[in-house]
Amino acid sequence: xxxxxxxxxxxxxxxxxxxxxxxxxxxxxxxxxxxxxxxxxxxxxxxxxxxxxxxxxxxxxxxxxxxxxxxxxxxxxxxxxxxxxxxxxxxxxxxxxxxxxxxxxxxxxxxxxxxxxxxxxxxxxxxxxxxxxxxxxxxxxxxxxxxxxxxxxxxxxxxxxxxxxxxxxxxxxxxxxxxxxxxxxxxxxxxxxxxxxxxxxxxxxxxxxxxxxxxxxxxxxxxxxxxxxxxxxxxxxxxxxxxxxxxxxxxxxxxxxxxxxxxxxxxxxxxxxxxxxxxxxxxxxxxxxxxxxxxxxxxxxxxxxxxxxxxxxxxxxxxxxx
Numbered sequence: 001x002x003x004x005x006x007x008x009x010x011x012x013x014x015x016x017x018x019x020x021x022x023x024x025x026x027x028x029x030x031x032x033x034x035x036x037x038x039x040x041x042x043x044x045x046x047x048x049x050x051x052x053x054x055x056x057x058x059x060x061x062x063x064x065x066x067x068x069x070x071x072x073x074x075x076x077x078x079x080x081x082x083x084x085x086x087x088x089x090x091x092x093x094x095x096x097x098x099x100x101x102x103x104x105x106x107x108x109x110x111x112x113x114x115x116x117x118x119x120x121x122x123x124x125x126x127x128x129x130x131x132x133x134x135x136x137x138x139x140x141x142x143x144x145x146x147x148x149x150x151x152x153x154x155x156x157x158x159x160x161x162x163x164x165x166x167x168x169x170x171x172x173x174x175x176x177x178x179x180x181x182x183x184x185x186x187x188x189x190x191x192x193x194x195x196x197x198x199x200x201x202x203x204x205x206x207x208x209x210x211x212x213x214x215x216x217x218x219x220x221x222x223x224x225x226x227x228x229x230x231x232x233x234x235x236x237x238x239x240x241x242x243x244x245x246x247x248x249x250x251x252x253x254x255x256x257x258x259x260x261x262x263x264x265x266x267x268x269x270x271x272x273x274x275x276x277x278x279x280x281x282x283x284x285x286x287x288x289x290x291x292x293x294x295x296x297x298x299x300x301x302x303x304x305x306x307x308x309x310x311x312x313x314x315x316x317x318x319x320x321x322x
Contacts (some may be wrong), residue, residue: 042071042092044079049098050293051108052083052090061088065098065110082108129255138165145172191236198239214312216267218243244312250274254282255292255319267307271300272278275318292317 028303044050048068052061066083077092103113114122134154148169152162204212204219212225221227221240230248234241246266252274253260261281265272271291279286291298293314300309 050095252316265306269306271304
């Protein structure tokens, strides 16, 4: 079937410029008036049965039957057609209506048309298979509450007896509710115990500027206090506690250099071990180093620890003495 011509529009004296299988266009002659364009709708609708013909590059497609999946348009008016399980794009003028005796399957393939009796028998087979699958789903769901609930609803639509499955589902739901209640009660008791524990901690001390003095033990944080960066915080029921983490990253900057040394430390880490690591990093001798805390020389004995020297929250630098 050949696309019908489209009625021309425009001014008198317009000539029709029509491509085979394409849209008819009215083009005005000798003036600059607007061009009216009307596009011919596709001949073959979605899921139409078609027969391929006139293909030169792939003659093996000729006379094959296919199913139209979409009209892609374009100047050459192409369609996406499923032919023998493959998707091909074909021009409209290479397609024609398929002969009678064929139909489209559920998978969009071309199959011989079924008689009324065959169609009814196939529908019964499919219904029986779906009903069997719904019955099997009840068994396969086992103790999975979500799957069992869905299987029950599906089984009801097939009028399958679900009394036993519903009893199982009820047991699962009640068990879940009991477990949730148990966990909530445990959480409530745990929170109560933690609240009492937090209340037992001492109030933290503040500097003259209102900054909390960091410690390695939990302290209650006064409402007006600001916290040093890097502290571990515990909040519950309006209470707030803080402490220095058990392990934290210490940084030392070499005076007059852009280089720095970083190491993870704890309360009992020896300062001497930290300085030895810094000396190796900077290529200096450890006995030639002076540790400065917030710009002041630190006076430490050889057994000083990161905790006893109160290094947390300080700006640490080292300078070479000679």
